[in-house]
Amino acid sequence: MSIVYACPLSHQLISLSGADKLSYLHGQITQDLNLLSNDNYLWAGHCSAKGKLWGVFKLFSFQDSYYLAGSAAEVERALVELKKYAVFAKVDISLAPQRLIGLIGDDLSAVLAELNIAFTDQANACNFSHGKALKLADNRVLLMVDKQFSLSDKITALDNDALWQQAAILAGEPQLSADAIDEYVPQMVNLQAIGGISFKKGCYTGQETVARMKYLGKNKRAMYIVSGQSESALSEPELERQQGENWRRAGKLIAQSFNEQTKTLTGLVVLPNDTDVTQVLRAKHTPSVELNILPLPYSLEDE
Numbered sequence: 001m002s003i004v005y006a007c008p009l010s011h012q013l014i015s016l017s018g019a020d021k022l023s024y025l026h027g028q029i030t031q032d033l034n035l036l037s038n039d040n041y042l043w044a045g046h047c048s049a050k051g052k053l054w055g056v057f058k059l060f061s062f063q064d065s066y067y068l069a070g071s072a073a074e075v076e077r078a079l080v081e082l083k084k085y086a087v088f089a090k091v092d093i094s095l096a097p098q099r100l101i102g103l104i105g106d107d108l109s110a111v112l113a114e115l116n117i118a119f120t121d122q123a124n125a126c127n128f129s130h131g132k133a134l135k136l137a138d139n140r141v142l143l144m145v146d147k148q149f150s151l152s153d154k155i156t157a158l159d160n161d162a163l164w165q166q167a168a169i170l171a172g173e174p175q176l177s178a179d180a181i182d183e184y185v186p187q188m189v190n191l192q193a194i195g196g197i198s199f200k201k202g203c204y205t206g207q208e209t210v211a212r213m214k215y216l217g218k219n220k221r222a223m224y225i226v227s228g229q230s231e232s233a234l235s236e237p238e239l240e241r242q243q244g245e246n247w248r249r250a251g252k253l254i255a256q257s258f259n260e261q262t263k264t265l266t267g268l269v270v271l272p273n274d275t276d277v278t279q280v281l282r283a284k285h286t287p288s289v290e291l292n293i294l295p296l297p298y299s300l301e302d303e
Contacts, residue, residue, distance in 0.1 A: 002107040004156065007102040008101060011070060012069070013069050014067065017091070021065070025091075028082060031045075033066075041058050042195070043058060043194050044057050045186040046074075047209075049206060057078070070175065077181050102142055103155070108138075111155055130148060131146055136173075170225060174189035174190060177237070180252065186213075188270050222270070222275075223270050226239075226267050227264060227267070229265070254269065
């Protein structure tokens with residue numbers, strides 16, 4: 001039987017409930033909320049009026065609420081911004097008490113069966129007795145669970161989320177560290193490539209910038225996956241690229257994961273979208289750490 005790992009995630013949840021939750025959230029995010037059902041989750045960006053991202057979230061519904069799952073830094077910022085105008089609507093916005101657990105393994109079927117989690121053919125989300133399950137990939141399922149939830153002995157519990165983070169990064173799933181918030185337009189972190197931007201919905205905060213990027217071809221940056229050997233995670237996110245004899249600023253890591261066992265650092269970095277993917281990058285403050293650009297698992301071509 002293949003090993004299934006459970007990672008306690010540092011990611012957090014925002015919940016929105018109340019009569020106006022749909023219209024309120026719809027006007028704040030890049031995603032079309034009318035596409036959300038009980039059996040799916042959607043990617044969504046939450047932007048400032050200038051179109052810069054405060055966070056990238058997995059959006060799903062459970063019982064009578066909407067939930068946004070993101071990194072602690074994204075949730076902290078988005079919560080403040082979402083609440084600003086909530087007094088004018090019948091909507092309750094708060095940090096949700098549920099925990100997030102990531103299940104990862106080559107074959108999750110036995111564990112999912114034991115938890116009574118069954119995804120139908122077209123579905124990538126479903127309710128179960130202790131909360132909600134989101135199928136991110138065949139080998140990765142995200143659980144939102146209540147206090148009563150406990151893991152079976154079929155699962156190997158880990159004490160951090162490094163393995164989960166590494167898998168998320170290798171899948172090219174955007175997320176923002178604290179110093180990447182309010183820096184990037186959604187297309188710069190490939191949000192359009194994973195279906196996280198609706199260009200058909202009505203107005204939302206930051207929409208003009210996002211639309212201009214698409215229709216006027218203004219976006220000159222994209223998110224890339226990088227990986228290399230390191231002794232630790234990088235405390236400074238700046239990366240450099242070689243230009244002749246010199247090294248020039250390339251970009252900043254917006255997310256990273258360090259694998260203690262293999263001494264591998266995996267990260268996401270926003271670079272010019274005409275970057276030569278064969279070139280090697282290095283950490284500015286730790287030049288011994290060299291990072292290669294890995295292929296993205298999806299296309300950045302406009303449909």
